[in-house]
Amino acid sequence: MFETVIGLEVHVQLNTKTKLFCSCATSFAERQNSNTCPTCLALPGALPVVNKEAVVKAMRLGYAINADVNHTSYFDRKSYFYPDSPSAYQITQFYNAIVKNGELFIDGADGSWKRVSITQAHLEADAGKSIHAGAISKVDLNRAGTPLLEIVSGPDMRSADEAVDYLKKLHSLVRYLDISDANMQEGSFRCDVNVSIRPKGQEEFGTRVEIKNINSFKFVKQAIEYEVERQIEAYEDGVYEDEVWQETRLFDVDKGETKSMRGKEDSADYRYFPDPDIRPLIVTEEMVAEAKCIPELPAQKVQRYIDKLGLKKVDALILTAEKELAHYFEEILAQDVQPKNALTWLTSELLGRLKKESLDITSSPVAAAKLGQLITRIEDGTISGKGAKELLDHLFENDSEVDVAIEELNLKQVSDDGAILEIIDTIISSNEDKVAEYKGGKEKLFGFFVGQVMKVSKGSANPQKVNELLKERLG
Numbered sequence: 001m002f003e004t005v006i007g008l009e010v011h012v013q014l015n016t017k018t019k020l021f022c023s024c025a026t027s028f029a030e031r032q033n034s035n036t037c038p039t040c041l042a043l044p045g046a047l048p049v050v051n052k053e054a055v056v057k058a059m060r061l062g063y064a065i066n067a068d069v070n071h072t073s074y075f076d077r078k079s080y081f082y083p084d085s086p087s088a089y090q091i092t093q094f095y096n097a098i099v100k101n102g103e104l105f106i107d108g109a110d111g112s113w114k115r116v117s118i119t120q121a122h123l124e125a126d127a128g129k130s131i132h133a134g135a136i137s138k139v140d141l142n143r144a145g146t147p148l149l150e151i152v153s154g155p156d157m158r159s160a161d162e163a164v165d166y167l168k169k170l171h172s173l174v175r176y177l178d179i180s181d182a183n184m185q186e187g188s189f190r191c192d193v194n195v196s197i198r199p200k201g202q203e204e205f206g207t208r209v210e211i212k213n214i215n216s217f218k219f220v221k222q223a224i225e226y227e228v229e230r231q232i233e234a235y236e237d238g239v240y241e242d243e244v245w246q247e248t249r250l251f252d253v254d255k256g257e258t259k260s261m262r263g264k265e266d267s268a269d270y271r272y273f274p275d276p277d278i279r280p281l282i283v284t285e286e287m288v289a290e291a292k293c294i295p296e297l298p299a300q301k302v303q304r305y306i307d308k309l310g311l312k313k314v315d316a317l318i319l320t321a322e323k324e325l326a327h328y329f330e331e332i333l334a335q336d337v338q339p340k341n342a343l344t345w346l347t348s349e350l351l352g353r354l355k356k357e358s359l360d361i362t363s364s365p366v367a368a369a370k371l372g373q374l375i376t377r378i379e380d381g382t383i384s385g386k387g388a389k390e391l392l393d394h395l396f397e398n399d400s401e402v403d404v405a406i407e408e409l410n411l412k413q414v415s416d417d418g419a420i421l422e423i424i425d426t427i428i429s430s431n432e433d434k435v436a437e438y439k440g441g442k443e444k445l446f447g448f449f450v451g452q453v454m455k456v457s458k459g460s461a462n463p464q465k466v467n468e469l470l471k472e473r474l475g
Contacts, residue, residue, distance in 0.1 A: 067102030335372025
């Protein structure tokens, strides 16, 4: 039996207006190499100046993960050459990062919270982009110098599922903090996965393999599961030392397998040294105060939904996974409806319709306040649950007011005792044989009478009233 050991290095692109060390825009939907300057291009004599906004956003993450936020940190040079890195080094924080010793909690196997340590989160400048077309390669440096926050976990995860859960919670966190759009398809949130195995009970870690630049939760899970299986097979076949060595691998999404890319460098290979062009990064009290302006975070919302609203943990986790969904839910609650009704109509009814149309909650044709009004009309007995579904379908296709649509669709329930009793008396007089059977002990026939009343009323009779009045009439 083997134990899997996983650590993640997540690169988060900070949503600043300008780059980390210059005033060039971070917008990439522009002509190639147009968002550049002498600093981006590493021209002689150009000096970097640190972006204050990027620093504050890095600090905000630090406070959110209960980390040590260093009021004095430093930038270093990481030496390596790629065509899309004009300086032949990356400016990063190796020796003294701005954020150290944090933590994030994921769902443990026993239902409790499991702590994953975050050793550090450091600021660094992104490289440019290589564009390959046949035998020709081009370089676009619009992205060069974009601020990244690299978040490094401890080797604390023990399965692909735990790794994905950690990634999802981190993804949600940076979006709640509004420090990144975390768009995985565009590369704003990508990760390197470090995987090793060891026999259960062994304290020493096995040989660590790094899988680079994975940009979807699905592929992270697949890559880890493939790599773990590859390493276990090598161990059982007696070729572990020959086939599993410290290297960087890529994940082939089409074949679902990892492939060797290059030998994994040690820190000495990068020849880190303090950047002589950048003075120590010393944060001010004003920056600290700004960074500590943190909204209610997902874990806090989950606990509040459980404690204050009486929701189950699984439902609270669904509602808080995306900040837009949580915001929509709370807008519904602002209509003073029952939380469990809001949960049902949001997750089961509205999200089901959105999924069929390939829409997300931000594109919902039904506003949260309007769905809240619909739920209010259910709770006050104006419409039935069946009528509410018909109403929601109508609102999905038409920009109507709730009460106007109820009148137009004739969905208002009949709650008047006299009108309902008139229908009941007609049904009873037309079914004297079934009334006798019911009174003789065949109680299942009660459902027959309810169904007949609802049929004659075309579903407009209030079911609760129907049940009450039928019981009275049938004795």
